[in-house]
Amino acid sequence: MTAAALIAILVGMALLLLRAFIGPTLYDRILAVNSFGTKTVLALGLLGFVMERPEFLDIAITYALINFVSTIAILKFFRYRSFQVPLVRRGQGGNADG
Amino acid sequence: MAYFLGLVLALAAFWLGMSGHNTPLILSLGGISVLATSILAYRLDIIDREGSPYVRLVGFLLYFPWLAKEIVKANLTVIRACVKADLDIAPALVKVKTICKSDLAKVTFANSITLTPGTVTVEIEGDKLLVHGLYEQDSQPEAFVEMDLRSARAIDGKGAAA
Amino acid sequence: MAELLANIHGLWEVVRFPLGAFMCLAGSLLCLVGTVGVLRFPDIYTRLHAASITDTSGAALVLIGMMLLSPGWLVISKLFAICVFLFLTSPTASHALANAAHTAGIQPVIGRVGSSDAEGEDA
Known part of the structure; x- marks a missing residue:
């Protein structure tokens, strides 16, 4: 049954690749890649359970972190066309915290 | 200081939850990595109410x-x-x-x-x-x-x- | 009393594997549903809603199912860490994506979208 779950997730990943190919805008593609990453985390965990080697979960944790950072980095790059811009706006907008 | 201690405790708990090895060598390596991470966080100046929101x-x-x-x-x-x-x-x-x-x-x-x-x-x-x-x-x-x-x-x- | 606890524990050991496998399957099917939504919906903002099914209920069900299947506490703590990461990072990524699309000037589709407006991208 875990194998069936793994296959369902893999089918979902293949369908997401379709969205990444045809997505009309850049943001559709980034959304597809981000969702693909979440599914990869789940697929890695399930693969560990199917192969009865739960050590795969370490890779899944790392992938969860890298997926988030890469999404933010890609978005930042396409917004400013550079990685050299600070994202933090200190002292502007919002209430500074006490 | 309380935020710093909270960060160290959270990092140590996280490390113990990830590792599962209890030999002295691995434990001391874990302690060193927790300390290094805390020092890096201190240098980044992110240890404040938002950096370790354990009070809430x-x-x-x-x-x-x-x-x-x-x-x-x-x-x-x-x-x-x-x-x-x-x-x-x-x-x-x-x-x-x-x-x-x-x-x-x-x-x-x-x-x-x-x-x-x-x-x-x-x-x-x-x-x-x-x-x-x-x-x-x-x-x-x-x-x-x-x-x-x-x-x-x-x-x-x-x-x-x- | 101890016998009762032992009985409950034995029953739990029998029940948790089918239950965990079923939850994994249900979660992965929800991921599939979210993917179908990503393929069907008309614009980026509505696709984000479909993707958030995968991020919340699908991921949570699969991870809880794997927690039930897991052989020891170490694996449970790792799965819990993944769960916390996903629940903290997925809304942030979604918000960053929506904000970037909004800043780039992509206008959302507003108002009722009938079946006649759906593109032929149906999976």
Whole structure:
């Protein structure tokens, strides 16, 4: 049954690749890649359970972190066309915290 | 100092949860890595109320079950919209005013809205949030009042939501 | 009393494997539903809603199912860490995506979308 779950997730990943190919805008593609990453985390965990080697979960944790950072980095790059811009706006907008 | 200790404790707990080895060598390596991470965080100047928000953990833990219930309810709506044979959605953009004062409470509120399927926070400007909803009738500003109140109470304490 | 506890424990050991496998399967099917939504919906903002099904209920069900299947506490703590990461990062990524699309000037589709407006991208 875990194998069936793994296959369902893999089918979902293949369908997401379709969205990444045809997505009309850049943001559709980034959304597809981000969702693909979440599914990869789940697929890695399930693969560990199917192969009865739960050590795969370490890779899944790392992938969860890298997926988030890469999404933010890609978005930042396409917004400013550079990685050299600070994202933090200190002292502007919002209430500074006490 | 309390924030620093909280960060060290959280990192140590995380390390122990990940490692599972108890030989002295591995444990001392873990201690060194926890210390190095704490020093790096100190140099980055991110050890403050937002960097280690453990004081409000109790309020947040009380808030989370209610949020989970909302997430399940909203999930059913969106799943129905996804699998229905004919596409029947009515997207809308609404402006929501929040009563949250601190940035942390605003982040909690906006993340709660985004985490609930069917609503996404598009922009935060001062105390106004621009929210995109999948169904116009479900995403009126009144629908977010209770979530706003609860997240403000969870993070800012009881006095903020009076 | 001890016998009762032992009975409950034995029953739990029998029940948790089918239950965990069923939850994994249900969660992965929800991921599939979210993917179908991503393919069907008309614009970026509505697709974000469909993707958030995968991020919340699908991921949570699969991870809880794996927790039930897991052989020891170490695996449970790792799965819990993944769960916390996903629940903290997925709304942030969604918000960043929506905000970037909004800043780039992509206008959302507003108002009722009938079946006649759906593109032929149906999976």
